[in-house]
Each structure stands twice: as C-alpha cells, then as structure tokens.
Amino acid sequence: xxxxxxxxxxxxxxxxxxxxxxxxxxxxxxxxxxxxxxxxxxxxxxxxxxxxxxxxxxxxxxxxxxxxxxxxxxxxxxxxxxxxxxxxxxxxxxxxxxxxxxxxxxxxxxxxxxxxxxxxxxxxxxxxxxxxxxxxxxxxxxxxxxxxxxxxxxxxxxxxxxxxxxxxxxxxxxxxxxxxxxxxx
Numbered sequence: 001x002x003x004x005x006x007x008x009x010x011x012x013x014x015x016x017x018x019x020x021x022x023x024x025x026x027x028x029x030x031x032x033x034x035x036x037x038x039x040x041x042x043x044x045x046x047x048x049x050x051x052x053x054x055x056x057x058x059x060x061x062x063x064x065x066x067x068x069x070x071x072x073x074x075x076x077x078x079x080x081x082x083x084x085x086x087x088x089x090x091x092x093x094x095x096x097x098x099x100x101x102x103x104x105x106x107x108x109x110x111x112x113x114x115x116x117x118x119x120x121x122x123x124x125x126x127x128x129x130x131x132x133x134x135x136x137x138x139x140x141x142x143x144x145x146x147x148x149x150x151x152x153x154x155x156x157x158x159x160x161x162x163x164x165x166x167x168x169x170x171x172x173x174x175x176x177x178x179x180x181x182x183x184x185x
Contacts (some may be wrong), residue, residue, distance in 0.1 A: 003091070004087075007086075007087075007089070007097060008086075010094065010097045010098055010101060011082075011086055011097055011100055011101040011104065012101065013101065014097075014098045014100075014101025014102050014104075014105060015101045015102070015104035015105035015108065016105065017105065018101070018102050018104075018105025018106055018109065018138065018139070018142045019105040019106075019108050019109050019112075019139075021138050022105070022106070022109035022137060022138040022139040022142070023109060023112070025123070025137065025138050026109075026113070026121040026123065026137060029051060029053050029121065029123040030053070030121065033051065033052075033053040033123070034053065035053050035054070035055060036052070036053065036054070037052070037053055038050045038051065038052040038125065039051050039052075047127060047129065048126070048127055048128070049125065049126055049127070050125040050127070051123050051124070051125065052122075052123060052125035052135050053121070053122075053123050054121075054122040054123065054125075054135040055117070055119040055120075055121065055122075056119055056120040056121075056122045056135070057118070057119040057120075058071070059071055060136075060140070068114060068118065068119060071114065072111060072114040072115065075107050075108075075110060075111035075114065076111060078103075078107050079104065079107055079108060079111065082100055082103065082104050082107075083104075086100060093153070095149060095153050096149075096150060096153050098149075099145075099146045099149035099150045099153065100146070100150075102142045102143075102145060102146040102149070103142070103143060103146035103147070103150075105139070105142055106138075106139040106140065106141075106142030106143035106146065107139070107143065108139075109137070109138070109139030109142075110137075110139045110140070110143075113139075120137065120139075121137060122135040122136050122137050122140070123135065123137055124136050124137055124138070124140075124141070
C-alpha cells in the first residue's frame with residue numbers, strides 16, 4: 001500500500017479512537033447521572049476527583065457561554081482546516097500526524113455535542129481546593145494533549161534545524177565614519 005494510505009489511516013484512526021472514547025464516556029454519564037449530580041468513583045480521591053454531569057455552553061472553564069454558536073463554527077472550520085491541510089505535513093512526521101488525529105477527534109466530539117444538544121457534555125471533575133475546580137471531558141483533554149504534542153514536535157524541529165545550521169562567521173566591523181581612515185582627493 002502507498003504511503004498516503006498510511007498517513008490518512010494515522011489521522012483517521014487516531015481521530016476515530018478519541019471520538020469513540022469521548023462519545024462512549026458521555027453516553028455512559030448521560031445514562032447514569034443527572035445534570036449537576038456528582039459521584040466519587042475512587043473514595044481516596046474524594047475532594048480532588050469526581051464524575052459530575054455538566055452542560056457547558058461556552059469554551060474552557062465555561063467561559064463566554066453566549067458564544068456557543070461561534071464555538072461550533074470555529075470547530076467546524078478547524079475540522080475542515082485539518083482535513084484540507086493535513087497533506088502538507090512533511091513525510092515521516094508521524095508524531096504530528098497522530099497529534100492532528102487526536103485534535104480532530106476531540107474537536108469532532110465537542111462539535112457533535114453542540115450540534116445535538118446546543119452545549120458540550122462535561123463530566124470529568126478535577127478539584128484543587130482553593131485553586132481550581134474544572135469539569136471537562138475526554139475531547140477537551142485530547143485537544144490539550146494534541147496541542148502540547150504539536151508544540152513539542154515544533155520545538156524539536158527547531159532545535160534540530162538550529163543544530164544543523166553552522167554558526168555565523170564573525171565579520172570584522174567596518175570602520176565607523178568618525179574613527180575610520182579618510183582619504184583626501
């Protein structure tokens with residue numbers, strides 16, 4: 001099989017895995033919890049982690065809930081953008097290809113929620129008392145993870161490029177106008 005087949009399989013396989021995990025988890029939570037209900041599946045983590053069913057109309061941390069439709073449009077543009085520009089990923093950059101697949105799966109998971117419900121289903125509740133209390137989902141975590149992978153991959157490429165670039169040769173400074181030799185005519 002040709003290389004392009006494997007490239008697209010990496011993208012779509014990673015996207016499908018994230019999307020399926022996200023939607024299955026959201027389905028389970030919707031079936032077993034009422035909105036606002038919170039359960040602690042691991043008693044030792046009580047106070048730090050719970051399952052809490054929540055409807056998020058905004059962005060991360062429920063910011064800007066009045067812009068839910070705009071976030072849906074942004075998600076749809078991202079999906080199209082990833083699919084259109086994926087082929088520009090250089091040969092052999094498997095980490096970036098998988099990260100883009102993870103990103104695609106996460107964006108699709110939250111976009112489907114916005115299309116179906118008008119909001120995103122969140123349920124993964126992490127609390128650091130006195131610091132933060134955030135309810136999110138697998139799609140959110142996939143998006144953050146993929147962005148981190150892409151940033152690290154970009155940084156590694158820049159480091160690799162910098163190590164291959166020979167250091168600039170020092171050039172003698174040209175004489176300044178005030179201190180240089182002057183010729184007379």
